Amino acid sequence: xLPGDLKPEQFKGYPPQARKxxxxxxxxxxxxxxxxxxxxxxxxxxxxxxxxxxxxAIEKELANLNSLSPSQLKEWFQGFAQITPSPKLExxxxxxxxxxFVEQLSAHLWATHQLDAFRKAAIEYAGRLQAVAPPxxxxxxxxxxxxxxxxxxxxEEPLFRKLRAxxxxxxxxxxxxxxxxxxxxxxxxxxxxPAPYGHWYIDGGEExxxxxxxxxxSYGALAPERAVLLRxxxxxxxxxxxxxxxxxxxxxxxxxxxxGMGKSGKGDEVLDRFQVKxxxxxxxxxxxxxxxxxxxxxETLRRAQPLTLLVRFAPRQRQKxxxxxxxxxxxxxxxxxxxxxxDADMGSYYTYLNQQRLAGAEKSSxxxxxxxxxxxxxxxxxxxxxxxxxxPTDLKQLLSWIS
Amino acid sequence: MTHFSLQTGRGRAAAAACSPRxxxxxxxxxxxxxxxxxxxxxxxxxxxxPSAMARALAPRKKRKxxxxxxxxxxxxxxxxxxxxxxNIPHLMRELIPQSAFFTQVVNRGILGHYVATASLVTGxxxxxxxxxxxxxxxPTVFEYxxxxxxxxPSDAWVVAPSNGFNRIGxxxxxxxxxxxxxxxxxxxxxxxxxxxxxxxxxxxxxxDNYETPFYAPELGGREFELExxxxxxxxxxxxxxxxxxxxxxxxxLSVYIARQLMKQVAPSLLWITMHDIDIAHAGAYSLYxxxxxxxxxxxxxxxxxxxxxxxxxxxxxLFILPDFGRxxxxxxxxxxxxxxxxxxxxxxxxxxxxxxxxxxPGVVFDRAMESTDLVPTLGSMLDFxxxxxxxxxxxxxx
Numbered sequence: 001x002l003p004g005d006l007k008p009e010q011f012k013g014y015p016p017q018a019r020k021x022x023x024x025x026x027x028x029x030x031x032x033x034x035x036x037x038x039x040x041x042x043x044x045x046x047x048x049x050x051x052x053x054x055x056x057a058i059e060k061e062l063a064n065l066n067s068l069s070p071s072q073l074k075e076w077f078q079g080f081a082q083i084t085p086s087p088k089l090e091x092x093x094x095x096x097x098x099x100x101f102v103e104q105l106s107a108h109l110w111a112t113h114q115l116d117a118f119r120k121a122a123i124e125y126a127g128r129l130q131a132v133a134p135p136x137x138x139x140x141x142x143x144x145x146x147x148x149x150x151x152x153x154x155x156e157e158p159l160f161r162k163l164r165a166x167x168x169x170x171x172x173x174x175x176x177x178x179x180x181x182x183x184x185x186x187x188x189x190x191x192x193x194p195a196p197y198g199h200w201y202i203d204g205g206e207e208x209x210x211x212x213x214x215x216x217x218s219y220g221a222l223a224p225e226r227a228v229l230l231r232x233x234x235x236x237x238x239x240x241x242x243x244x245x246x247x248x249x250x251x252x253x254x255x256x257x258x259x260g261m262g263k264s265g266k267g268d269e270v271l272d273r274f275q276v277k278x279x280x281x282x283x284x285x286x287x288x289x290x291x292x293x294x295x296x297x298x299e300t301l302r303r304a305q306p307l308t309l310l311v312r313f314a315p316r317q318r319q320k321x322x323x324x325x326x327x328x329x330x331x332x333x334x335x336x337x338x339x340x341x342x343d344a345d346m347g348s349y350y351t352y353l354n355q356q357r358l359a360g361a362e363k364s365s366x367x368x369x370x371x372x373x374x375x376x377x378x379x380x381x382x383x384x385x386x387x388x389x390x391x392p393t394d395l396k397q398l399l400s401w402i403s
Numbered sequence: 404m405t406h407f408s409l410q411t412g413r414g415r416a417a418a419a420a421c422s423p424r425x426x427x428x429x430x431x432x433x434x435x436x437x438x439x440x441x442x443x444x445x446x447x448x449x450x451x452x453p454s455a456m457a458r459a460l461a462p463r464k465k466r467k468x469x470x471x472x473x474x475x476x477x478x479x480x481x482x483x484x485x486x487x488x489x490n491i492p493h494l495m496r497e498l499i500p501q502s503a504f505f506t507q508v509v510n511r512g513i514l515g516h517y518v519a520t521a522s523l524v525t526g527x528x529x530x531x532x533x534x535x536x537x538x539x540x541x542p543t544v545f546e547y548x549x550x551x552x553x554x555x556p557s558d559a560w561v562v563a564p565s566n567g568f569n570r571i572g573x574x575x576x577x578x579x580x581x582x583x584x585x586x587x588x589x590x591x592x593x594x595x596x597x598x599x600x601x602x603x604x605x606x607x608x609x610x611d612n613y614e615t616p617f618y619a620p621e622l623g624g625r626e627f628e629l630e631x632x633x634x635x636x637x638x639x640x641x642x643x644x645x646x647x648x649x650x651x652x653x654x655x656l657s658v659y660i661a662r663q664l665m666k667q668v669a670p671s672l673l674w675i676t677m678h679d680i681d682i683a684h685a686g687a688y689s690l691y692x693x694x695x696x697x698x699x700x701x702x703x704x705x706x707x708x709x710x711x712x713x714x715x716x717x718x719x720x721l722f723i724l725p726d727f728g729r730x731x732x733x734x735x736x737x738x739x740x741x742x743x744x745x746x747x748x749x750x751x752x753x754x755x756x757x758x759x760x761x762x763x764p765g766v767v768f769d770r771a772m773e774s775t776d777l778v779p780t781l782g783s784m785l786d787f788x789x790x791x792x793x794x795x796x797x798x799x800x801x
Contacts, residue, residue, distance in 0.1 A: 110513045111530040115746045161486070244534045283741065284685035291686030298738060319682070319690055321651035342689035350732070350739055357735055 001090060003037045004030050010095050018047035021062060028065040031073045034090065035105065035118070036080040036125075042098035049273045051197050051304040053135075060133040076128060079121025083114050099252055103245070134359075138307055140193050141363035141381075143403065144355040145182055146297075146348035147312040149370045150205065151337040159341075159370055160377045162349040167366070167379030167402075168387045174394040175372050179208060181395045182310055182369070187211030189308045197270070197304045204293030204344075205314025215304075217275060217296055219289040219314065225259040226286050229279055232258075233286075251280040274303070288316040290340050294347035301354040311351055312371070313344035352379065365402035369395060378402045444504065444767045466760065467671045467719040468781055469709060471702055472520055474564075474654070475681030476729045476743050476750070477695050483754065490695045493703035494756075498723070502758035503799065506769040508776075510727045510751050514743045517567050519726040519774075520676055524571055526778030526792025538570040538580070541791055544778045545572055545585035548672050551787035557635075557668055559585035562661045563676040564653040571676075576791070585674070588627040588664070590656040594647050596629040597640050636663045651697075654679040658701045662708050669714035672785075677701065683729065686741050709759065720762060720784065722777065724755035757800055768799050 008023040022029075022044050029037055043050075043058055050058070068076060086108050094101035109115040149155070160169060183201065190199035190213035201210050206220035219226075236242055236250060256262045256272035259279070278299060284291035290313055297311040318336035348368040355364055365380035376395070379385075380402025481487040488495055512522045515533025522529045525541040545559040561572050569592075573584025632638050650656050654677045661675050680694035702723055709715045730737030731749035743750045753774070758764065761784065775794030782789035783796040 107532070110746075113511065113528070119746065245532075282686075284687065288685055288687050294686060295738070302735075316687065319687070336689075339687065339689035339693075342692070343687045346688035346740075353732060354735075 001094070002034055003032050006030050006037075006095070013096050014045055015048035018044050021047055021059070025062045025066050028062075028068070028073065031070060032065075033077055033081040033083070034085050034094075035083045035121075036077055038094040038098040038101040038105070041095065042102055045098060046273075049270050051270065051274075052195075053305040054303055057135070061129060064129065064133055076125065077121075079117070079124055083109070083117055083121065084112070086112075100249060103249065103252075107245075135305075137360040138305075138358075139195075140189075140307055141365060141403070142306070142355060142358065142360060143186075143189065143308050143399075144301075144351055144364070144366040145186070145308075145310040146344070146351050146366075146368040147179060147182065147310070147371045148344035148348055148368065149337075149341045149373065150313065151315045151335070152341045152370075155338070155341055155370075157342075159345055159375055160348075160368060162346075163352060163366075163368055163377045163379065164386065164388070166352070166385050167377050167383045168389060170376045170378065170393055170398060171374060171388070171390050172392045173369065173374045173376045173398065174392065175374060176394075178369060178395050179312070179371065182367075182399075183208060183210050185396075185399055186308050186310045187213055190214055193307055195307060198306055199308040200300050200304065200306045200310070202293055202296045202300065202309070202311040203314065204289040204312060204316075208312075215271065215306075217271075217278070217300075219292045222275060222279065225261060225275070226279060228259045229254075229286055254280050274299070288343075289314050290316045290343035290347060293344070294350055297347070297351045298354050301351070301358065305358050309351070309355070311347075313340065313347060315340040316343065367395070367398060367402065444499065444765045465718045466785055467669075467715055468673070468722070468785065469705065469715075469719060470523075470674045470722045470724075470777070470781075471705060472523065472674075472676045473680070473698055473702070473723055473725040474677030475516065475679065475683065475694065475698075476514075476725050476727050476753075477680055477698075478729045478731075478740060478749060480732075481692060481695055481740070490692055491699040493699045494723075497703050498706060498756060498758060501764045502756040503762045503764070503766045503768065505755040505757075505772060505797070505799075506767060507771045508724060508753045508755045508774050509771055510753065510774040512774075514727050514746060514750055516565070516678070516681065516726055517571070520563075520568065521571055523724075523726060523774055523777055524674070525574065526775045526789050526794045528775060528793065534567070536567065536570055537575075539574045540576065542574050542576045542579040542789075543572065543584055544781055544789065545672060545674075546574060546576075546579040546583045547778070547782060547787045547789050548785060549583050549585075550579065552785070554671065556582070556586060558670050559672040560664055560668070560670045561585045561587045561674045561676070562657050562664065563587060563589060564591055564657045564678045565589075565676070568676060585672070586627055588660055590660045591653050593627070593629055593632065593643070593660075594656065597632075597644050597647075635668060636660070637667050638663055652679050652694075654694075654697060654701055658704055661705065665708055665712050665715060669712070672781075675705065683740050684742060686738075688740060691740055706758070718760050720757060720759045722755060722757050724774070724777070725753040726774075727751060728753050762800065766799075772797060 006026050006029055008026050011019050011022050014022060040061070047055060047058055085105065089101065089104055089108060092101045092104060109118050186199060186201060187210065190211065194213070197215050199214050201207070201214045201216045203218040203220065205218070207216055207218040210216060233247065236247055254276055256267070256269070256276050259276060261267060261272045261276070262269070278292065278296050279286055282291065282295040285295050293311055293313045297309060300306060300309060315335040315337045318334050352366045355366060363381055367376060367378050369376040376398060378398040378401060383402050479487065482491050510519060512519060512528035513530065513533060518529050518531055518533040521539040524543045525539045526544070527541040529539050529541065531537050531540065548554060549559055561568070563571065569587055569589055572587040573580055629640065632640060632643060646659060647656055650659065657675060657677065661673065664670065664673065677698050679697055680691060682694050683691035706721055709719045709721060727743055728750045729740050729743045730745045731747050732739040734745045734747045737745040737747070773794055775792060776797050777794065778792045779789045779794050779796045780800055783801050
């Protein structure tokens with residue numbers, strides 16, 4: 001089937017809000033190339049379970065499509081129209097399974113050397129869309145905080161090498177009540193600027209006491225779901241004919257109930273789905289807590305676009321070397337604090353980069369702190385990059401300087 | 404941010420700013436400038452080609468080639484860029500000063516490890532499913548080599564840690580195949596067979612590729628069997644098991660097997676695929692760096708073996724190259740070092756070093772070449788015709 005054959009009744013399987021939204025723009029969708037439409041539908045089909053900025057972006061994009069004339073649509077999508085899909089792709093039920101289509105399109109683009117053309121078309125489209133429907137600036141400047149190095153006494157290599165160039169490095173930070181100070185700051189912002197899913201606390205271990213105004217996700221709290229998922233993955237992969245791509249497709253179809261979430265019926269469906277995606281789409285998030293924390297922060301920033309984010313990294317399990325794997329003795333998984341510090345240092349840099357991709361980046365601020373120790377980097381509009389200070393200070397002071 | 408991210412194992416397309424060609428040129432310049440200052444290398448374009456020097460060194464009959472894929476893909480910033488040099492001390496101090504270094508090797512194919520390595524091996528951008536246990540569609544360098552030069556099966560070998568590479572030694576091309584390729588050794592598979600019945604945590608060890616945990620495909624094809632260990636490599640199963648217990652990674656096991664192979668069989672064409680670096684897919688940066696440092700050390704060990712094994716010393720050319728790179732930090736469609744899914748310039752642009760027989764040492768070449776150029780180059784060096792390869796011989800090595 002091609003987009004020109006689309007009819008409103010074909011969306012009857014969509015959740016109610018998504019259905020209402022998409023049936024209002026079928027006429028525009030009919031004029032678009034097959035290489036584009038399923039990518040859009042992949043987002044639309046999950047509209048009911050998306051965060052507010054994502055919903056806003058989808059609404060703007062569809063409104064824009066409805067506003068374009070046939071000749072404008074042709075001009076906007078000529079890059080996609082030049083990409084040749086395979087006949088096999090046309091037979092995929094891309095209305096109801098747009099994610100599956102996009103997976104197969106991706107494989108097709110690589111195999112036919114059309115990936116670069118697709119990238120070019122996507123970049124051009126994104127640029128046009130951004131020009132007519134720019135993202136709204138946040139009501140207050142964003143604040144990102146990364147806490148790294150839990151459980152580490154000392155480190156050999158210098159920390160924050162990638163972040164120092166962007167802000168000030170402080171080597172005599174008073175660590176007393178540091179985490180509490182940061183969580184209180186985040187909670188105060190949540191109360192001063194209330195917004196649904198606007199203020200987040202992510203922990204790579206067990207979550208600390210925190211204000212209920214914060215949206216919280218933690219590796220520790222998801223232990224039962226991770227165990228269920230790993231069991232399912234083991235079970236599936238042992239089935240005849242199961243390969244990595246089939247497994248990926250299966251994981252993409254998982255819902256909170258598949259992992260035992262939401263049994264009480266009082267859960268948060270949007271947050272539950274987000275957490276399931278962290279575990280099923282993120283590579284390594286089921287196994288390494290540092291990977292979970294970094295990926296959760298990335299996806300939170302990309303999708304929820306929060307005003308405030310605090311991510312705290314915790315020690316991950318140690319990767320056993322081969323000789324230990326071969327030994328008969330089975331030991332409990334122990335931790336690798338030193339390796340986790342290196343992971344988290346890079347993870348904090350990626351968190352900063354992802355925050356700076358959002359609207360209002362020029363006013364955003366970021367703080368990374370070596371938990372329980374004296375080192376931190378503070379980044380903000382008023383903080384010169386590449387500077388350092390050995391004067392005594394504390395986290396509260398640093399936050400005031402960058403906000 | 405838009406919805407244009409292709410989130411499959413093969414691709415994810417998203418935003419990038421300037422032209423790929425310009426980015427590739429900048430990458431090459433960065434490597435060249437660094438190498439010139441740090442390692443004291445000369446710019447190749449100012450020098451004469453090595454030409455006849457190589458040919459005088461050893462009769463073609465004795466000429467040997469070892470290829471190492473610096474496996475799993477590593478980025479500039481963790482290797483040759485100033486901040487990454489601490490991770491590759493052996494390449495920097497020992498190998499690069501002796502090598503001809505090509506700064507801009509572009510892979511225009513599919514960025515999956517098996518299909519990309521198959522493309523290196525055939526000189527054609529293969530397009531099969533990366534995760535399928537299928538042979539390359541085009542003739543491999545091993546088939547060209549053995550058929551044209553009438554070499555026995557013992558003269559071409561592949562050592563690969565990943566079980567998914569078991570079909571890489573021979574194509575299903577109608578004019579080739581049929582036992583004319585290389586014998587493939589999968590050390591992890593051998594070890595599993597050797598450890599049969601013993602207790603231990605094999606799930607992790609058997610993990611075939613780091614993109615998908617727990618996946619271990621069915622094997623097939625012309626692979627080396629456990630029973631041949633003692634006959635061909637003069638290695639008892641017990642000695643193999645005992646030694647394996649002293650090693651920290653699958654790549655260390657591969658190098659151990661490769662050295663045994665060099666000592667006992669001395670193949671003229673030996674291809675070693677490293678894979679430890681690909682642990683990066685698990686998202687732990689420290690493990691990725693550990694993998695780079697280990698691979699750096701193992702490359703030096705192979706070079707050392709080439710210098711000390713009588714069958715190899717003085718008549719062997721060593722090639723080291725990654726199959727491809729990894730995603731850039733600044734591409735919002737990826738997640739930095741973790742994957743190679745965006746198809747961006749950093750993930751497509753790599754390097755290659757050649758050292759040993761026939762190679763003028765201490766020279767940097769920064770013109771663009773493609774990873775498919777390797778097989779025709781080997782053909783020219785060893786006197787066989789890579790007739791169906793898409794690449795072109797590298798004149799600086801001929």
